[in-house]
Amino acid sequence: MAPNQKEKPLHSLFAGATAGAIEAFVTYPTEFVKTRSQFGGKKEGPITIIRETLRTKGIAGLYSGCTALVVGNSLKAGVRFVSYDHFKQLLADREGKVSPARSLLAGLGAGMTEAILAVTPSETIKTKLIDDAKRPNPQYRGLIHGTMSIVRQEGIAGIYRGLFPVMMRQGANSAVRFTTYSTLKQFVQGSTRPGQPLPSAITFGIGGIAGLVTVYTTMPLDVIKTRMQSLDARANYRNSFHCAYRIFTEEGLLKFWAGTTPRLTRLVLSGGIVFTVYEQIIKVIGGASES
Template sequence: MSAGGNHLKDEGTKRQTIVAGGIAGLISRFCIAPLDVVKIRLQLQIHSLSDPASHQSVTGPIYKGTLSTMREIVRQEGIKGLWKGNIPAEMMYVCYGAVQFTAYRSSTQILAHLGPYRFPQPIESFVSGAVAGGFATATTYPLDLLRTRFAAQGPDRVYQSLSSSIIEIARNEGTVGFFRGCSAAVAQIVPYMGLFFSAYEGFRPVMAHLDSLPFGTGDAAAGILASVIAKTGVFPLDLVRKRLQVQGPTRTRYVHRNIPEYKGVIRSLKLIMRTQGVRGLYRGLTVSLLKAAPASAVTMWTYEHVLKLLQELDLKALQ
């Protein structure tokens, strides 16, 4: 056994991990849904905010900042507009959370049995997080695409219901239509989750004794710091993913009707750089960080506490 052999954590049983991960994803998603809608709207907005001349050909709304965008959505679409796409998003987060934490647990346990070839703890966390994130992203991607398309709808609805959207995409775009931008998503999530879990596992022991933090735990603070570090590094790929997800026959029917035609991750990055500059790659970064921090904090705090509760309940049941 290597020197790192004493850092194997009690990750719980497979059932406990699935339940805790699913509940964590469900609660987290509902809390940050409005910020998610705002982020998607800002990411799909291509005209320059500093150049009024670029607004002349825009038929959709012009958003500026998180709070003003939120007010504009409520004014034009009602309070429900802030939760557009929440049904497929909730389904995605529950499935994603369960798959992610299960894959992370399994990867961690496999790496822990490498004996003398075992990696240092930060590398183990990075590899486990990257594998978990990539697998969870690929398996739940169609729900992610549906979430984006519903959130991108303005007052004029493109899809009338979740079932009709699935039927229409399958009929007009085929199976590939449900995976538009998937390569960008996997390319983004692998380094993101690797960095996130590596940073989280590094911060958590340091902050474990900070009982003065909200909820009396360092889990939330560790989740916030880890998410900010990881999200900033991979944000351009997240933006490209959103632009690719709304491609297809309905591209000009969303709230932003002037979304260009993008094809492929690399070509999309080059097109955005050429037409909108480096700043164009970071549209919506501020609200993304505002969303990512509480989302990760709620997710990790909920996961850790639900897992602990399930372990205690199972222990009592055996007594």
């Protein structure tokens, strides 16, 4: 998207939702490994988690909780792009351009919106399903049964556990990712291809770099989010700040970057896949609607 280009909300919703669903399914094993490595207890490396899961659960084990994330990620990406475009248009100057600072603000607003409408419920359910799957006798039989059980046991609040850290993480995620992506895209287009669309390979690369920057700046919020959504959260943590305090005092500062490698793998791929698929779908829909 060019900085001054206005996408139709339905186009953004459809393109974003499709890109989100594809990205979630392709990269889910890295999300599974990342989430498992962030729980408390015995420390396990990514290779150990993969080997043990394949041995005990098979390839399907690496996709525990996948449906929840695919559905949630589809909705999340749709909401993200629609709300980002909306906030971006509100913050644009008279020429339709958006400065990096305003792009950061638009991304923050988009992240907060998606956290409330889509991310928190899907992330909570996904995290509980992964946490439950590693136990000797899992209590949840799948997405629908797990969701119904959580709501029955804890009420609607049960699927909104960890809302605050999710809002903080998604706000930071979108702010950093969109700002990095938009800034790099404007720079590349301005210096090499003024007024022309970028090839998919370059879009993928820029999206990947945006994912890389996002991971390292927002990792502590992701760890706190995972802990607050685990099955034992209510017994161990009073709130997000208490959770952060316990992690820091009992496990050390580096624990806030637990799961960085699999999350890095996922978000670099995610950034490339989502922005590339989104741009291509927008291009096709835009061309079809004009013909």
